[in-house]
Amino acid sequence: MSEAKYSKEHEWIKLDGDIATIGITQHATEMLGDIVFVELPELGSNVEKNGNAGVVESTKAASDVYTPISGEVVENNQSIVDDPAKINTDPENEAWFFKLRVKDKTELDSLMNKEEYNKFAKENSN
Amino acid sequence: MDNKKTALNSLHKKYGAKLVSFAGYEMPIQYSTGIIEEHKSTRENAGIFDVSHMGQLFIKGDDTLAKNLERIFPAELSNAKLNQSKYSFLMNEEAGIYDDLIITKVESGFNIVLNAACKDSDFKLLSKLLDSKYEMILSEELSLIAIQGPKAAKILEKIINGVSDLKFMNGGTFNYLNENIYITRSGYTGEDGFEISIKNDGAEAFVQKLIDEGASLVGLGARDTLRLEAGLCLYGHDMDINKSPVEANLKWAISKNRILNGGFIGFEKIKSQIEKGVSKVRVGIKPEGRIIAREKTSIFNKDDKNIGEITSGTFGPSVQAPVAMGYVENLFSKIDTKVFLEVRGKKYPASISNLPFYKKSYVKGVSK
Numbered sequence: 255m256s257e258a259k260y261s262k263e264h265e266w267i268k269l270d271g272d273i274a275t276i277g278i279t280q281h282a283t284e285m286l287g288d289i290v291f292v293e294l295p296e297l298g299s300n301v302e303k304n305g306n307a308g309v310v311e312s313t314k315a316a317s318d319v320y321t322p323i324s325g326e327v328v329e330n331n332q333s334i335v336d337d338p339a340k341i342n343t344d345p346e347n348e349a350w351f352f353k354l355r356v357k358d359k360t361e362l363d364s365l366m367n368k369e370e371y372n373k374f375a376k377e378n379s380n
Numbered sequence: 381m382d383n384k385k386t387a388l389n390s391l392h393k394k395y396g397a398k399l400v401s402f403a404g405y406e407m408p409i410q411y412s413t414g415i416i417e418e419h420k421s422t423r424e425n426a427g428i429f430d431v432s433h434m435g436q437l438f439i440k441g442d443d444t445l446a447k448n449l450e451r452i453f454p455a456e457l458s459n460a461k462l463n464q465s466k467y468s469f470l471m472n473e474e475a476g477i478y479d480d481l482i483i484t485k486v487e488s489g490f491n492i493v494l495n496a497a498c499k500d501s502d503f504k505l506l507s508k509l510l511d512s513k514y515e516m517i518l519s520e521e522l523s524l525i526a527i528q529g530p531k532a533a534k535i536l537e538k539i540i541n542g543v544s545d546l547k548f549m550n551g552g553t554f555n556y557l558n559e560n561i562y563i564t565r566s567g568y569t570g571e572d573g574f575e576i577s578i579k580n581d582g583a584e585a586f587v588q589k590l591i592d593e594g595a596s597l598v599g600l601g602a603r604d605t606l607r608l609e610a611g612l613c614l615y616g617h618d619m620d621i622n623k624s625p626v627e628a629n630l631k632w633a634i635s636k637n638r639i640l641n642g643g644f645i646g647f648e649k650i651k652s653q654i655e656k657g658v659s660k661v662r663v664g665i666k667p668e669g670r671i672i673a674r675e676k677t678s679i680f681n682k683d684d685k686n687i688g689e690i691t692s693g694t695f696g697p698s699v700q701a702p703v704a705m706g707y708v709e710n711l712f713s714k715i716d717t718k719v720f721l722e723v724r725g726k727k728y729p730a731s732i733s734n735l736p737f738y739k740k741s742y743v744k745g746v747s748k
Contacts, residue, residue: 287410287414287415287601288414288415288416288697290416290670290672290695290697291670291671291672291695291702293724309724311672311695312415313415313416313419313601313602313604313605313694313695313697314409314415314601315674316672316674335670338670339416342414
């Protein structure tokens with residue numbers, strides 16, 4: 255699996271062949287607070303880069319989840335739907351959101367690496 | 381305009397508070413522990429809330445004051461016992477609610493605790509309504525600290541002797557570090573608890589003592605989930621100037637005697653609403669599944685007719701389910717009526733529910 259890349263909307267993405275795994279970052283969970291609800295894109299649906307791909311809700315508010323890349327949803331993580339608190343505990347591993355069959359790998363080029371993202375997150379945390 | 385800070389501001393920061401602007405004050409929405417932990421700490425142990433942004437109004441006067449306040453408020457005040465607290469409303473002639481408040485009879489007159497966002501306008505209005513012979517002081521020198529939860533009494537008793545003898549909705553003057561402070565047994569979380577009115581300069585040290593005795597700080601976020609589980613209204617959301625106490629399902633706060641004899645602002649409207657009924661009424665709403673319906677969510681009946689709107693909604697950490705309140709047409713307000721909530725363009729099933737969502741199960745005779 256490739257090294258994770260990151261979007262300005264605080265999603266991470268890892269590529270394995272033409273399958274991408276996507277979730278939200280640790281930083282995102284810290285901003286959101288305790289997550290109590292998640293809605294994932296439907297299996298078999300097609301999502302477009304930067305388009306809507308689900309919702310997370312904390313006790314405070316609802317936030318949209320965007321996909322950093324286009325593709326067909328081949329898997330979604332039901333375990334976080336049943337237990338959204340997992341997203342706070344392990345957002346960048348166990349609590350992935352969905353997997354896509356990627357259309358165009360070059361879409362990843364515009365995303366940030368870990369170092370760039372950490373800098374971005376720090377600057378945008380207030 | 382810069383936000384005001386309460387006397388606990390640096391303490392909030394010390395405990396990792398995320399500070400937000402609330403009613404003109406910089407207030408903690410949560411601390412480093414997070415809303416769910418803070419919520420649970422209140423239900424299981426004892427939570428400390430800085431509610432110093434709320435207004436503490438003191439009205440001084442002789443025996444005639446109670447009667448004059450009864451011309452404004454629908455509470456029965458002339459028969460209030462010393463240190464007894466009553467929940468009431470400041471209304472307009474149309475029974476629209478300017479504010480909801482707690483009035484306590486004290487030796488010099490009455491203390492009133494007002495909502496932060498309303499306190500200045502309440503003060504102006506009351507100054508107009510009340511004879512100028514009564515002195516009115518909206519305190520800037522006092523902090524207000526709430527401690528709530530099953531261990532609140534035990535913890536506070538260690539610091540201030542005698543508080544655990546207070547009865548619910550009653551207050552008293554207590555000696556603390558050679559000063560008199562006023563404490564009431566009340567709160568807004570569905571738990572047993574106290575509200576302590578203490579001078580600003582001693583507030584931080586006092587709260588630190590509560591923390592050292594085992595209570596923990598709780599922010600506005602958990603205050604909201606706690607009060608919503610307890611079925612309690614938040615002013616500006618579940619009630620406002622366009623709703624009456626009858627519509628807000630708070631008729632219980634107006635005694636039979638006052639409904640019978642009137643003589644307060646908004647009485648005619650209240651009387652007519654009680655006699656003829658209201659078209660919309662506040663209800664509890666329980667979504668099926670995990671979907672959260674927040675403020676302004678539209679409510680539909682089974683025939684897809686819009687019958688109302690959610691005024692507060694969140695996930696209840698103690699009931700482990702989403703909870704909401706809102707106003708629906710009276711016809712659909714019966715418990716267990718099936719309704720639909722439109723969230724992000726989709727309609728989700730829910731039902732009208734009894735309030736509160738969370739009920740304390742008191743255990744009698746257990747003391748450790």
